[in-house]
Ligand code: CMX
């Protein structure tokens with residue numbers, strides 16, 4: 001099952017500007033900055049809190065180009081919440097269980113996410129309009145315990 005909210009993904013035009021906003025407004029601290037060519041994003045994870053089943057973050061996403069998931073989203077809807085990422089203990093097992101419920105999987109197999117996590121996306125049209133990500137954290141850096 002789901003173990004926590006791992007992160008909320010937020011689409012923005014200017015990553016550095018949004019990082020500065022989250023730092024100054026909420027006092028959040030950047031845990032990692034990465035470019036993920038396969039996902040078409042430049043992104044930052046800002047640490048929010050540590051819970052019993054791991055840490056939670058805000059993920060700020062700037063597209064690498066217009067023809068990327070986040071680039072298309074920004075053009076259509078503007079800045080705002082792009083997806084929700086839930087923690088799972090075993091993303092491959094979660095994909096198998098959820099796929100059997102006729103929710104379309106955007107990833108048949110887990111892919112590489114930020115901070116060494118294994119991730120997979122579910123189609124927003126099958127999750128009530130919410131692009132949903134499953135996140136199996138890498139053991140050490142993300143769990144915060
Ligand atoms: N949330 C909710 N709905 C969304 C959405 C989102 N983030 N992105 C697209 N949609 C909706 C669109 O509004 C559109 O609906 P309508 O037809 O009713 O207008 C429909 O889905 C199709 O959208 P589209 O613009 O034509 O885009 P695509 O179908 O080409 O792609 C999606 C949509 C979800 C399949 C694609 O964005 C995807 O594969 N996403 C997963 C990967 C990803 O988002 N990576 C970046 C984050 C990486 C990370 O978190 O580390």
Ligand code: CO
Pocket residue numbers: 007009059083085133
């Ligand atoms: Co994400």
